[in-house]
Amino acid sequence: MVDITIGAAGAIQPAEVKDVELYHPKSWVTKYVFSQDAKVIAIQYSITALSIGLVALVLSWLMRLQLAFPSSFSVIGPEEYLQFITMHGMIMVIYLLTALFLGGFGNYLIPLMVGARDMVFPYVNMLSYWVYLLAVLVLVASFSMPGGPTGAGWTLYPPQAILSGTPGHQWGIILMLASLILFIIGFTMGGLNYVVTVLQARTRGMTLMRMPLTVWGIFTATVIALLAFPALFVGSVMMLLDRLLGTSFFMPAIVEMGQHLKYRGGSPLLFQHLFWFFGHPEVYIVAVPAFGIVSDLISTHARKNIFGYRMMVWAIIAIGALSFVVWAHHMYVSGMNPYFGFFFATTTLIIAIPTAIKVYNWVLTLWRGDIHLTVPMLFALSFIVTFVNGGLTGLFLGNVVVDVPLSDTMFVVAHFHMVMGMAPIFVIFGAIYHWYPKVTGRMLNEMLGKFHFWVTFLGAYAIYFPMHYLGLLGVPRRYFELGETAFIPQSATTLNVFITVAALTVGFAQMVFLFNLIWSLFKGKPAGSNPWRATTLEWQTPETPPGHGNWGKELPVVYRWAYDYSVPGAEQDFVPQNQPAVARAA
Amino acid sequence: MSITILFFLVPIGAIIAWWLSQQRLTAKPWLEVGAIGEVPDTGASSLPAATIGLGVFLAVVSSLFALFISAYFMRMQMADWAQLPAPKLLWFNTGVLILSSAALQYAQVAARRGRMEGVGDGLIAGGLFAFTFLIGQLFAWRQLNAAGYFLAANPGNAFFYLFTGVHGLHLLGGLVALGRTADKVWRGFEVNQVRLSVQLCALYWHFLLALWLVLFSLLTPWVGDFAVICRQLLT
Numbered sequence: 001m002v003d004i005t006i007g008a009a010g011a012i013q014p015a016e017v018k019d020v021e022l023y024h025p026k027s028w029v030t031k032y033v034f035s036q037d038a039k040v041i042a043i044q045y046s047i048t049a050l051s052i053g054l055v056a057l058v059l060s061w062l063m064r065l066q067l068a069f070p071s072s073f074s075v076i077g078p079e080e081y082l083q084f085i086t087m088h089g090m091i092m093v094i095y096l097l098t099a100l101f102l103g104g105f106g107n108y109l110i111p112l113m114v115g116a117r118d119m120v121f122p123y124v125n126m127l128s129y130w131v132y133l134l135a136v137l138v139l140v141a142s143f144s145m146p147g148g149p150t151g152a153g154w155t156l157y158p159p160q161a162i163l164s165g166t167p168g169h170q171w172g173i174i175l176m177l178a179s180l181i182l183f184i185i186g187f188t189m190g191g192l193n194y195v196v197t198v199l200q201a202r203t204r205g206m207t208l209m210r211m212p213l214t215v216w217g218i219f220t221a222t223v224i225a226l227l228a229f230p231a232l233f234v235g236s237v238m239m240l241l242d243r244l245l246g247t248s249f250f251m252p253a254i255v256e257m258g259q260h261l262k263y264r265g266g267s268p269l270l271f272q273h274l275f276w277f278f279g280h281p282e283v284y285i286v287a288v289p290a291f292g293i294v295s296d297l298i299s300t301h302a303r304k305n306i307f308g309y310r311m312m313v314w315a316i317i318a319i320g321a322l323s324f325v326v327w328a329h330h331m332y333v334s335g336m337n338p339y340f341g342f343f344f345a346t347t348t349l350i351i352a353i354p355t356a357i358k359v360y361n362w363v364l365t366l367w368r369g370d371i372h373l374t375v376p377m378l379f380a381l382s383f384i385v386t387f388v389n390g391g392l393t394g395l396f397l398g399n400v401v402v403d404v405p406l407s408d409t410m411f412v413v414a415h416f417h418m419v420m421g422m423a424p425i426f427v428i429f430g431a432i433y434h435w436y437p438k439v440t441g442r443m444l445n446e447m448l449g450k451f452h453f454w455v456t457f458l459g460a461y462a463i464y465f466p467m468h469y470l471g472l473l474g475v476p477r478r479y480f481e482l483g484e485t486a487f488i489p490q491s492a493t494t495l496n497v498f499i500t501v502a503a504l505t506v507g508f509a510q511m512v513f514l515f516n517l518i519w520s521l522f523k524g525k526p527a528g529s530n531p532w533r534a535t536t537l538e539w540q541t542p543e544t545p546p547g548h549g550n551w552g553k554e555l556p557v558v559y560r561w562a563y564d565y566s567v568p569g570a571e572q573d574f575v576p577q578n579q580p581a582v583a584r585a586a
Numbered sequence: 587m588s589i590t591i592l593f594f595l596v597p598i599g600a601i602i603a604w605w606l607s608q609q610r611l612t613a614k615p616w617l618e619v620g621a622i623g624e625v626p627d628t629g630a631s632s633l634p635a636a637t638i639g640l641g642v643f644l645a646v647v648s649s650l651f652a653l654f655i656s657a658y659f660m661r662m663q664m665a666d667w668a669q670l671p672a673p674k675l676l677w678f679n680t681g682v683l684i685l686s687s688a689a690l691q692y693a694q695v696a697a698r699r700g701r702m703e704g705v706g707d708g709l710i711a712g713g714l715f716a717f718t719f720l721i722g723q724l725f726a727w728r729q730l731n732a733a734g735y736f737l738a739a740n741p742g743n744a745f746f747y748l749f750t751g752v753h754g755l756h757l758l759g760g761l762v763a764l765g766r767t768a769d770k771v772w773r774g775f776e777v778n779q780v781r782l783s784v785q786l787c788a789l790y791w792h793f794l795l796a797l798w799l800v801l802f803s804l805l806t807p808w809v810g811d812f813a814v815i816c817r818q819l820l821t
Contacts, residue, residue: 120635188646192639200635205625209613226642227598230650234657241748246738249661265666265741270657277591277653305616313611321602324595559620580622 022549023122034130036122037548038107038193041129043439045103048129052136053096054514059088061507068493068500070481078480079167082151085478086168087139089154090176093282094183095136097424101289102187102225103132105431106194106218108439112538113215115203115556115578117549119193128193131186138179145171152176153478155275158250158268162243165256173243177236184229184236194222203537205558209313210577212536212562213306216313217292220320221285228281228324235274242266272334276327283420284323287387288316290427291358294380296562297430298362300534301377302369303573305563308361315354322351332400333407341400348398352391359388370566374532375449379430382457383423390419393468408478411471414464422460429456429513436517437531441544442524448516452509459506466495533574536562540576590659594652598645640786644793647756651797654749658804659813661741669807670742673729679722680802686715687788687795690764694788697781702771705784709768712791716757716764723750749801753794760790 025031035041063084066076076084107125111118119125142149150172152161160166162173198219202211211219238249242263250271251263291312299306306312328336328344362384371377393415397403406412429452436444471477474487482488530539542552556578564575609629618626631638661667693708727747735743767783 121639188643191646192642195642196635196639200630200638202628202630204628205620207613207615207626207628208609209611209615210618223602226646227649230646231653233650234653237752238657238748241737241744247744248666248738248741249657249744262738265664267661267664270660273660274653274657309615310612317606321599557625559622559624560618561615563616580624581619 022117024548034126036118036126038111038119038122038125039439039546039550041125042104042107044129045099045107045132048133048136049096049100049104050514052091052140053100054510055140056088056091056096057507057510059084059091061504063088064500064503066480068497079151080148081480082153082478083149083167083172086151086153086156086176087143087149091139092421093154093286094180095139097286097420097428098187098225098282099132099183100428101286101424102194102218102222103129103190105214105289105293105435106190106222108435109214109538110194110197110218111201112438112541112546112550113212113536114198114201114206115537115551115558116197116201117551117555120196120201121193124189125193128186128190131182131189135179135182135186138175138182142168142172142175142179145175147171150176155279156239156271157275158239158242158266158271159252159254159263161239162251163254163256174240177240177243180232180236181240184233187225187229191222191226194218195226203555203558206537206577209310210558210561213292213295213309213312213316214289214536215292216316217289217295220316221288224281224288224320224323225285228278228285231274231278235271235278238274239271269331269334272331273327276330277324279330280327281323284319286420286424288319290383290424291316291319293431294383294427295358295362295365296534296536297376297380297427297434298365299563299565300434300532301374301380302366302371303565304365304369305565306361307364307367308357309561309563311357312361315357318354319351322347322354326351329398329403332403338400345398345400349395352395355391359384359391374433375444375446375453376430376434376532378450378453378457379426379433382453383426383430386418386426386460387423390415390417390423394419406471408476409471410467410475410477413477414467414471417467418460418464422464426457429453432517434532435538436520437527437544438538438541439545440521440524441527442520443527443531444520444524445516448512448519452513452516455509455512456506459502459509462502463499463506466499470495533572535560535564535574535576537577540578590656591652594648598648601645634782636782636786637789640789644790647793647797650752651801654752655800655804658745658749661745662813663817664741666741668740668742670730670735670740670746670805671807672746672802672805673726675722675726675729676802676805679719679726680798682715682722683719683795683798686712686719687791689715690784690788690791693784697777697784700777702777705777705780706768706771709764709771709784709787712787713761713764713768716761716791720754720757723754726750746805749805753798753801756797757794760787760794763787763790 023036025035025037030036032040035044062073062076063081065073066081107119110116139149145168147168147170149168150156150161151167152173156173156176162169166173168176198211198215202208238247241247242249242251246262248263248266250268251261251266252268253264254261295306295312326344326348328340329348332341332344366381393411397406397412397415433444433449436442470492473489473492475482475492482492527544529541529544532539537556537558538546540556541547541550557580558577559580560575560577562577564570564577566573567575689708689712691708693705693712696702696704696708727750730743730746735746737744737747763783764787767780767787770780770783
């Protein structure tokens with residue numbers, strides 16, 4: 001390779017990173033346990049996130065069993081039910097989705113995709129994982145505390161979150177808030193790495209507009225998260241003070257069991273503002289990396305350059321910016337000024353524009369593409385369909401007048417599970433099937449993969465389509481059982497049984513997936529270095545799985561964008577990013 | 587909430603927009619030929635990664651305090667709000683923190699000029715002043731407690747303890763970094779090996795000083811009156 005560079009010399013990396021800059025592990029422990037290698041940290045993050053996600057999956061089964069067969073299970077009382085929904089929601093949104101997309105995929109893919117040897121602050125990166133693990137352990141510990149985990153709902157709204165009528169008010173809520181504070185500290189450590197690595201450690205030739213959209217997505221999501229998570233931090237710290245030291249930040253004067261509590265004057269609405277100032281960007285912290293990853297999956301498996309790359313980048317940035325000015329659309333029923341509602345409904349609907357641009361571009365990328373229905377592609381396609389479904393019900397809920405009657409019904413549950421539950425999870429599955437060969441050197445079993453896909457995909461619709469209908473009937477969310485009402489027909493119960501059977505079936509398919517992950521590690525087909533014939537840098541490493549320092553002796557030089565697929569006259573049908581034009585002509 | 591947070595979102599949005607405007611986002615990468623030797627500049631900053639990292643971290647801290655302050659203004663509107671009389675000691679503490687920041691500025695200038703003994707003196711003085719500030723803050727807490735302004739008695743008090751506590755924790759974290767830098771100086775590192783650390787410590791100290799001045803002004807009673815006037819103008 002040639003080392004000629006243009007532009008300001010100071011801004012370009014030297015051809016080789018000096019060895020002193022890269023930390024070399026000296027023992028088994030520093031190599032595999034307290035590792036500073038982003039790839040190992042990524043695997044640690046992923047395993048931890050998937051494990052705690054499994055707990056949340058089991059909790060969802062228990063909830064579904066109760067809803068389908070009320071009062072048939074002695075272990076599930078009303079208190080337990082509330083604890084299950086709370087922990088299920090919090091774990092899935094924060095400890096699984098956020099941690100897996102940013103801590104897992106971010107750590108693995110950013111350095112490899114931008115051609116760096118590692119993250120820029122490896123030690124801080126290592127700390128990030130261990131603080132995250134501590135946060136998870138604190139959360140898990142709340143299951144074994146007196147009173148159990150908190151049952152305040154994943155939004156943790158005061159005053160009920162810390163009143164004695166709410167399950168887990170003794171220890172559960174304290175450990176939940178402590179765990180969130182730890183998570184945010186750990187995430188900030190990781191987030192600094194992801195941002196600065198993208199800004200400063202790109203290899204020569206890797207301009208921002210040559211970066212794969214995966215990196216754009218994870219980068220933008222990290223920026224959103226770094227600015228939004230402090231709101232949850234502020235809310236958690238202040239609620240912890242209310243609970244432990246008797247301050248009244250959020251707690252109004254309140255009578256409980258005939259007793260005046262010592263609280264007075266606090267504002268529960270203040271918590272809602274803080275929570276949703278974090279909570280809405282959180283949706284995009286999960287969705288934007290999914291947007292990026294799915295763009296790359298579709299382009300690679302349809303052998304076609306991504307349609308409208310620039311628009312895709314701009315749309316990601318626009319979505320990131322808009323995500324900060326829509327938070328109060330979660331608070332339409334909180335008694336806000338109608339002009340506020342009008343403002344937030346408008347900004348909410350404006351987000352549909354960049355999002356729709358992305359959907360069009362994915363579809364146009366598929367148009368006349370050489371579509372390979374591999375497992376990653378199936379999951380990517382299912383993401384588009386599911387995201388459009390969930391997005392459309394978002395337009396319903398974004399309008400104040402439609403939202404008010406649907407608020408707190410199963411319709412909302414169905415909406416957000418489609419748009420930020422199933423859709424990002426499909427991308428996570430697609431991404432795991434796509435990158436597993438690079439991480440382990442072996443392919444995941446395709447038969448099992450297709451079984452996993454079809455059961456999960458069809459099952460998701462069997463679960464959530466009927467749930468929209470239940471919501472339209474007026475079935476409320478968070479209710480332990482429906483009891484006798486004038487407006488909910490008996491058929492709703494039958495539908496609940498159907499949904500539960502579908503949910504258990506989908507849950508079973510995840511066991512097949514876990515089996516596949518472990519089985520393929522030993523028995524999978526050897527993958528070779530680039531099984532999907534992809535252009536991005538992580539597939540061009542000298543070793544598979546990539547070795548310590550990723551690139552052997554010399555860092556790659558980037559000559560093109562990430563989407564040169566089906567190139568006429570190319571040796572293969574694609575040109576890797578690190579291949580110069582002259583070599584192509586030869 | 588929405589108004590106060592704008593004071594944070596608008597500047598940070600402007601910084602991001604300015605940065606993006608420098609990044610040739612209108613490039614058409616699909617038209618780039620990419621022959622051997624044609625390697626465009628990545629647009630990475632010539633600043634060291636650690637400086638950028640600290641800059642990003644300071645943005646996160648700004649976000650944190652902007653949200654604390656938003657909460658402060660929102661809570662202030664409730665009927666039971668009573669402003670706490672800021673102890674006179676805070677003026678002394680503020681002076682000490684300014685001295686601490688000045689000492690680190692001195693260390694930074696010494697590092698730039700390659701005078702290692704000046705670096706050591708500046709770091710020690712800065713650390714001692716910062717430590718004095720923290721002790722002074724603890725004394726301010728004790729004075730307030732002795733005068734009956736307990737944490738849970740009024741939201742005004744609670745915010746005072748919260749602001750000073752979180753600010754103090756950030757300074758304590760800075761002291762760890764400062765200690766590590768000072769340790770390098772004592773162990774006889776070259777000036778080139780400590781210059782960056784000293785610069786970053788100084789930057790962090792100046793930021794925490796500016797942050798303290800904002801918090802201190804919020805905790806003095808006239809800001810409460812000013813906020814009331816602003817709110818009347820806005821509504």
